[in-house]
Structure formats: structure tokens, C-alpha cells
Amino acid sequence: MAISDHDSNLQIWRDVTSNFISTFCGDMFSFALGLMLLHATGLSLSFGLSLMIMPIITLLGLVPVGNLVDHYPRKPIMVISLTGRIGALIIYALVLNSFHGTGKILPTVCFLIINYLSVNVSTTAYTAAVKELVNPGHIQRLKRSPSRGSHLRPSFQTLPLPHCSSFLASMRLSGFNLAHTSSRFYYCYQ
Known part of the structure; x- marks a missing residue:
């Protein structure tokens, strides 16, 4: 089935919108999560926890994730992955208050592992599905669209976040993470 120019442009618009939300929300959530851990534990190492876990998960999941995406349909993989991410976020928000001090590191590490695995x-899956989303004349435009959202990143990194170190601000920002995941979920489900 051929993909029309209108459908291709619609997919590119969805991608640009999703990347904008991702840039705005994902980075803010990671920053607020690090500040929440720093405030709760008093350990500066906990602030960089996210930065340590992401490359480890990416390296360990490189071959298995590639094989998974190559052997199964991409759309269900993305839907299951993003549903798992939303579920992990909800569980994390529900159980975090039952931990205190340095004990908050354990549920945070578990959530970050699931989060980064889902993102990976x-x-x-999205990168592998580019040929299925737009017609051949629009593939380059779709491949360039993630950089459009990242050009706005410096503007949003300087926004002040009131009460960022408190747990409430972190949970408020989990709504941003949920918005980011939901936009990706909507995008892959269309």
C-alpha cells in the first residue's frame, strides 16, 4: 500500500510534535528526579544516577533489542514498550513514598532501568520503521525531524523549576514524563 504525500506530511508533523514534547519533558524529568534523590539522600552521587544507568542499559541491550526489533512487528513492540514505561512510572509514583532517605535509590534504579530499556x-523500533511511516520522497525529512526538537533544548534547559528538590515537584514533573510517553504512544499507534 502506497503512502500519500499528505499521510507522509502528517507523520512528519506527529514526529516533530513528539520530539518537541520529548525534549521539553524528558530532560526536565531526569533533572528533577536527580534533584529529588539529592535532597532525599544527601549523596551527590545520586544526582548522577540517571547518567550512569543509561549507557549501561544501552550497551547491555544493544544486541537483544536489535534482534527483537528485527524479528517481530515494530508497532506492537513500541506499544508494549511504552505501556510498560507508563506502568513503571505509575508504580514508581505509588511506591516511592514508602521508602525514606537512601532507600529511595532502589525504586529509582529499578524505574530508571525499565525507563531506559523502554526508550531504547x-x-x-522507530528508527527501523522509518520506511514504513512515509513514502520514499519524505524519508530524509523524517530522519531530520528529531534534530528540530533538540535545537530547542538549550532554551528549555534554562527554565527555573520552583521547588525542584522536593518530592512534589518531581511527581509534578512525572506528568511531563507521562506526557512525553503518551505522545510517543499516540504517534506509534496512528
Whole structure:
């Protein structure tokens, strides 16, 4: 089935919108999560926890995620991955208050592992599905669209976040993470 120019342009618009939300929300959530851990534990190492876990998960999941995406349909993989991410976020928000001090590191590490694994699977599946989303004349435009959202990143990194170190601000920002995941979910489900 051929993909029309209108459908291709619609997919590119969805991608640009999703990347904008991702840039705005994902980075803010990671920053607020690090500040929440720093405030709760008093350990400066906990602030960089996210930065340590992401490359480890990416390296360990490189071959298995690639094989998964190559052997199964990409759309269900993305839907399952993003649903798992939303579920992990909800569980994390519900159980975090039952931990205190340095004990908050354990649920945070578990959430970050699931989060980065989901991001890795979704990104790989999306990258592999580019040919299925738009017609051949629009592939380059679609491949360039992620950089459009990242050009706005410096503007949003300087926004002040009131009460960022408190747990409430972190949970408020989990709504941003949920918005980011939901936009990707909507995008892959169309």
C-alpha cells in the first residue's frame, strides 16, 4: 500500500510534535528526579544516577533489542514498550513514598532501568520503521525531524523549576514524563 504525500506530511508533523514534547519533558524529568534523590539522600552521587544507568542499559541491550526489533512487528513492540514505561512510572509514583532517605535509590534504579530499556526499544523500533511511516520522497525529512526538537533544548534547559528538590515537584514533573510517553504512544499507534 502506497503512502500519500499528505499521510507522509502528517507523520512528519506527529514526529516533530513528539520530539518537541520529548525534549521539553524528558530532560526536565531526569533533572528533577536527580534533584529529588539529592535532597532525599544527601549523596551527590545520586544526582548522577540517571547518567550512569543509561549507557549501561544501552550497551547491555544493544544486541537483544536489535534482534527483537528485527524479528517481530515494530508497532506492537513500541506499544508494549511504552505501556510498560507508563506502568513503571505509575508504580514508581505509588511506591516511592514508602521508602525514606537512601532507600529511595532502589525504586529509582529499578524505574530508571525499565525507563531506559523502554526508550531504547522504542527508539530502535522507530528508527527501523522509518520506511514504513512515509513514502520514499519524505524519508530524509523524517530522519531530520528529531534534530528540530533538540535545537530547542538549550532554551528549555534554562527554565527555573520552583521547588525542584522536593518530592512534589518531581511527581509534578512525572506528568511531563507521562506526557512525553503518551505522545510517543499516540504517534506509534496512528
